[in-house]
Amino acid sequence: MVHQDQGQLVQEVAAGGLPAPPSRYVLREEARPKGDVIAPAPDDDLSFPTVDLQRLSDPDDVEELAKLRSALESWGLFAVTGHGVPESLMDGILDATREFFHLPAEEKLKHANRTEETGEFQPEGYGVDRVDTDEQVLDWCDRLYLTVEPESERQPRFWPPSSVSTLLHAYAPCSARVARLVLRGMARVLGFREEFFLGRVGENGGTYARFTYYPPCPRPDLVYGLKPHTDNSVVTVLLLDRDVAGLQVLLKKEEEEEEGKKRQRWVDVPVLRRGELLVVVGDEMEIMSNAAFRAPTHRVVTSGDRERMSLVMFYQPEPHRELKPAEELVDETRPAMYREIKAKTFGDGFWDAFALGERTLDFLKVKIDKQDDEVARGA
Ligand SMILES: O=C(O)CCC(=O)C(=O)O
Numbered sequence: 448m449v450h451q452d453q454g455q456l457v458q459e460v461a462a463g464g465l466p467a468p469p470s471r472y473v474l475r476e477e478a479r480p481k482g483d484v485i486a487p488a489p490d491d492d493l494s495f496p497t498v499d500l501q502r503l504s505d506p507d508d509v510e511e512l513a514k515l516r517s518a519l520e521s522w523g524l525f526a527v528t529g530h531g532v533p534e535s536l537m538d539g540i541l542d543a544t545r546e547f548f549h550l551p552a553e554e555k556l557k558h559a560n561r562t563e564e565t566g567e568f569q570p571e572g573y574g575v576d577r578v579d580t581d582e583q584v585l586d587w588c589d590r591l592y593l594t595v596e597p598e599s600e601r602q603p604r605f606w607p608p609s610s611v612s613t614l615l616h617a618y619a620p621c622s623a624r625v626a627r628l629v630l631r632g633m634a635r636v637l638g639f640r641e642e643f644f645l646g647r648v649g650e651n652g653g654t655y656a657r658f659t660y661y662p663p664c665p666r667p668d669l670v671y672g673l674k675p676h677t678d679n680s681v682v683t684v685l686l687l688d689r690d691v692a693g694l695q696v697l698l699k700k701e702e703e704e705e706e707g708k709k710r711q712r713w714v715d716v717p718v719l720r721r722g723e724l725l726v727v728v729g730d731e732m733e734i735m736s737n738a739a740f741r742a743p744t745h746r747v748v749t750s751g752d753r754e755r756m757s758l759v760m761f762y763q764p765e766p767h768r769e770l771k772p773a774e775e776l777v778d779e780t781r782p783a784m785y786r787e788i789k790a791k792t793f794g795d796g797f798w799d800a801f802a803l804g805e806r807t808l809d810f811l812k813v814k815i816d817k818q819d820d821e822v823a824r825g826a
């Protein structure tokens with residue numbers, strides 16, 4: 448059965464000019480984005496990390512490698528400079544994204560993420576994320592989701608006949624290079640040869656683009672633009688809105704015990720400086736690295752009067768690969784923290800987990816319980 452709200456575009460709800468969002472989008476009191484956000488000061492130890500990829504490519508630049516290490520250990524995400532992506536291309540693609548989302552709904556719906564026969568959700572195409580139940584609190588965003596690589600798997604019917612598609616085609620190799628440079632750097636952080644992670648991802652890994660449009664919301668305090676999640680990727684490369692912030696990350700270091708309860712502390716990711724991209728560590732890397740690198744939980748909050756956009760590129764391993772902690776990172780003192788799982792099974796599980804607001808790692812029970820592990824090792 449297709450849920451009746453699967454076809455409800457948020458942009459159209461927003462255009463209705465209601466004084467408050469409909470209840471489908473309203474978070475339960477305890478989940479609302481409240482005053483739990485801290486904006487980092489420029490020189491405290493929360494300062495937002497930036498890595499220069501050109502410097503990182505120099506094997507003698509230990510300083511830049513140390514910056515990458517520190518970014519991975521603290522935020523799990525960081526801005527990148529020196530990546531070689533032309534600023535004009537970055538600007539062009541964001542402008543084209545805005546133009547696409549401003550097209551009349553019937554134009555966009557020619558690329559709808561619903562099957563023609565039954566109207567059922569499928570990941571690719573334009574629309575809202577998957578709606579399974581009445582209980583699910585929906586995110587305040589619409590999106591266009593496309594398979595980009597392998598190129599042979601692109602599905603032209605989902606690619607709009609607009610500059611969004613032409614520019615995405617031009618941007619894809621630039622963004623892929625960013626992902627590769629970061630993966631090489633991450634291998635070096637652990638003292639491995641550069642191709643360590645790239646070899647495990649494979650040459651025909653999947654790349655998926657997600658263009659997200661967050662309309663202004665009359666009550667940003669009541670909704671999420673995008674609910675808290677970790678990414679279904681090895682790494683993710685993001686091109687963020689030039690003017691409007693909204694992305695927030697949960698800093699593990701900042702979690703405190705308060706009156707016996709874990710208090711969560713969210714930190715704003717600032718609007719990036721011109722020409723910067725953002726890189727986020729994803730779940731597949733957390734598994735492969737045996738948690739040497741952790742995927743940060745992040746979310747998006749909306750603005751009361753401004754629309755916001757992002758283009759996110761997810762890099763995933765070849766689907767037939769077995770995802771598991773690299774043997775080099777497993778020993779007596781640090782046993783495997785995740786079970787082996789096929790990359791495709793993990794990727795498919797993401798959609799089920801995301802609709803439920805759960806982490807794929809938890810939903811698919813990929814994390815090894817300490818107790819189970821001790822039993823398995825005969826401890
Ligand atoms: O829009 C953003 O800033 C982030 C989006 C995001 O986290 C995602 O698409 O996975």
Ligand SMILES: [Fe+2]
Nearest residue numbers: 676677678745
């Ligand atoms: Fe994300």
